[in-house]
Amino acid sequence: MKKRITIKDIARMANVSHTTVSRALNNKSRIRTETKERILSIARELNYQPDFIARSLVMRRTKTLGLVITTIANPFYTELAQGIETTARGLGYNIILCSTQNDLLNEKQYIDMLRSKGVDGIIFTSAQLGDPNICALAEEGFPIILVNRRTYHPVVKERVDYVGVDNTLGGFLAVEHLVRLGHKRIGMIGGSSESSVGFERLEGGKRAFETYQIEKRDEYFVEGDFLKESGYQGARRFLKMAEPPTAIFATNDYMALGAYQAILEEGVKIPEEMALVGFNDIEFTSMKGIELTTIGQKKFEMGALAVKMLVERVEGGEMKPLGKEVLLKPELIIRRTCGFHLKGYQIDSRKRHGVNHIISEARHPK
Numbered sequence: 001m002k003k004r005i006t007i008k009d010i011a012r013m014a015n016v017s018h019t020t021v022s023r024a025l026n027n028k029s030r031i032r033t034e035t036k037e038r039i040l041s042i043a044r045e046l047n048y049q050p051d052f053i054a055r056s057l058v059m060r061r062t063k064t065l066g067l068v069i070t071t072i073a074n075p076f077y078t079e080l081a082q083g084i085e086t087t088a089r090g091l092g093y094n095i096i097l098c099s100t101q102n103d104l105l106n107e108k109q110y111i112d113m114l115r116s117k118g119v120d121g122i123i124f125t126s127a128q129l130g131d132p133n134i135c136a137l138a139e140e141g142f143p144i145i146l147v148n149r150r151t152y153h154p155v156v157k158e159r160v161d162y163v164g165v166d167n168t169l170g171g172f173l174a175v176e177h178l179v180r181l182g183h184k185r186i187g188m189i190g191g192s193s194e195s196s197v198g199f200e201r202l203e204g205g206k207r208a209f210e211t212y213q214i215e216k217r218d219e220y221f222v223e224g225d226f227l228k229e230s231g232y233q234g235a236r237r238f239l240k241m242a243e244p245p246t247a248i249f250a251t252n253d254y255m256a257l258g259a260y261q262a263i264l265e266e267g268v269k270i271p272e273e274m275a276l277v278g279f280n281d282i283e284f285t286s287m288k289g290i291e292l293t294t295i296g297q298k299k300f301e302m303g304a305l306a307v308k309m310l311v312e313r314v315e316g317g318e319m320k321p322l323g324k325e326v327l328l329k330p331e332l333i334i335r336r337t338c339g340f341h342l343k344g345y346q347i348d349s350r351k352r353h354g355v356n357h358i359i360s361e362a363r364h365p366k
Helices: 007-014 018-025 033-045 052-059 075-090 104-116 132-140 154-159 167-180 196-211 228-239 253-265 299-316
Strands: 064-069 094-099 121-124 144-147 161-165 186-190 221-223 247-250 275-280 293-296 325-328 331-333
Touching: 007 018, 007 033, 018 033, 064 075, 064 104, 064 299, 075 094, 075 253, 075 299, 094 104, 104 132, 121 299, 132 144, 132 154, 144 299, 161 167, 161 299, 167 186, 167 196, 167 247, 167 275, 167 293, 167 331, 186 196, 186 228, 221 228, 228 247, 228 253, 247 253, 253 275, 299 325
Parallel strands: 064 094, 064 121, 121 144, 144 161, 161 325, 186 221, 186 247, 247 275, 275 293
Antiparallel strands: 293 331
């Protein structure tokens, strides 16, 4: 059996201490450039592979993070995970991916598994509004960060960082765009009632109704689960109405795709007879033949920020203040499914009730 190359072997060949070798391999300071280059050259020549188990025992870290998502079926998480994995790898960390299927028991089992493997921290995109698993980790002080979804529990808000998009503004922009195109009968397909994302996007849409004095009809609000089938069923429900909506805002693109399919099956023309808006700007939405109008968010950037913030906490201990909230700005992306926007597309100043400036000059309702 071939002998495993160790730091001591490299130190002996380079005629330096094993501490100096460790500094060179870990890119630390206090080592001359020529010495570092000689050590790295020897390590490459010997095909040195670090002993991660031994290193984790010494450093009390495994350089591994858990990533807990709701479902890999939703393309949004694939794009978000790319930002997380790429950034983690660049910082020397590995990722273990877990999918909960929106089940709190699954989430708890994955948390136990990840901790048994000694992960340094966990990135959650699966948080439910009253998530007891995340509350328990927050109370314990275990390093975690929430991405995209969050819980409003006071302990979590005080002790856990959060990275997401301004969903309320995004929902407002989506409905506002439809109103500006002349639609008064607007249906909305929400996500899970246990998701902060679904709640916030619906809230933003409802505020646009209030701002533009559009009647809110209960039958025009249906609940989905962020998956394609629920968007399909929601649209079918609208289309069966005696007076169906003339436009639909689905609170994510995957449901919008399901709605798109249902609309076409009924022989209804998009956008001439039914306009459609999604949320997330996942990859398929720009494809020719679909060209979905949507609310874009920086998914890769969101994931990258989450990793950096969590690693800073893992490596910096408790010195950094917790409970930081980073909200990225959403962007209205206008494509074929709503038709072309009105020339000029300026918001009536009388409707500007304290909203942030964004693409369309819209303002976020307070």
